[in-house]
Amino acid sequence: xxxxxPPSSDATVAGLLRATPFGTLGExxxxxxxxLFVRRRVAKGALVFLEGDAGDRFFLLxxxxxxxxxxxxxxxxxxxxxxxxxxxxxxxxxxxxxxxPLSVAALTQAELLVLHRPDFLRFxxxxxxxxxxxxxxxxxxxxxCLDQVESLGLxxxxxxxxxxxxxxVPPDAAPVPGxxxxxxxxxxxxxxxxxxxxxxxxxxxxxxxxxxVIERLGRGRFRIADVAALAQWADGx
Numbered sequence: 001x002x003x004x005x006p007p008s009s010d011a012t013v014a015g016l017l018r019a020t021p022f023g024t025l026g027e028x029x030x031x032x033x034x035x036l037f038v039r040r041r042v043a044k045g046a047l048v049f050l051e052g053d054a055g056d057r058f059f060l061l062x063x064x065x066x067x068x069x070x071x072x073x074x075x076x077x078x079x080x081x082x083x084x085x086x087x088x089x090x091x092x093x094x095x096x097x098x099x100x101p102l103s104v105a106a107l108t109q110a111e112l113l114v115l116h117r118p119d120f121l122r123f124x125x126x127x128x129x130x131x132x133x134x135x136x137x138x139x140x141x142x143x144x145c146l147d148q149v150e151s152l153g154l155x156x157x158x159x160x161x162x163x164x165x166x167x168x169v170p171p172d173a174a175p176v177p178g179x180x181x182x183x184x185x186x187x188x189x190x191x192x193x194x195x196x197x198x199x200x201x202x203x204x205x206x207x208x209x210x211x212x213v214i215e216r217l218g219r220g221r222f223r224i225a226d227v228a229a230l231a232q233w234a235d236g237x
């Protein structure tokens with residue numbers, strides 16, 4: 001009796017693509033675009049790309065965990081958000097070729113599925129109807145964002161602030177309640193690093209203080225009262 005064949009690589013990619021803007025494609029076209037992806041393995045701690053690099057690739061995370069971060073003038077990395085299996089990034093730079101707005105590195109060993117922009121542009125040229133579906137998908141996503149911008153803005157800001165504060169914990173510090181962190185820059189610069197407005201930063205800090213996750217000790221100084229809760233907020237609350 002023959003053993004069943006495992007799903008092909010393209011079938012696996014196509015399955016992951018269903019949750020991306022490519023999910024609007026029919027089966028044949030989805031399989032075709034899936035065949036354009038190349039696999040890339042990334043070691044723990046390795047860079048995927050740096051902020052400012054040419055935005056010439058779209059990434060789909062097949063396995064592992066990544067962090068998106070910004071590097072300060074003092075060479076300190078501030079984590080903005082993390083990515084897990086099935087999540088994608090680099091789509092807007094894929095469309096317009098603009099530089100990546102953040103740096104991305106591997107938190108664990110990871111496997112990426114990568115689509116290069118020239119291959120994407122050839123696919124679009126050969127499938128013009130995809131452009132209409134893509135515009136409709138982008139419009140739907142924008143409308144959804146506008147409908148939820150206020151609540152998601154605060155929730156997302158709290159998550160990013162939690163990531164940022166955890167990034168400031170000294171690497172040799174024990175992860176116990178009471179660890180103190182100091183901002184090596186102004187709050188306005190902290191907000192800019194996290195890609196949020198100063199107003200949302202202030203609201204997020206107030207929210208985290210009210211639920212006793214952090215305590216303000218003075219200008220730019222905080223005590224993390226509940227490390228586990230802050231980590232939970234960093235993962236989305």
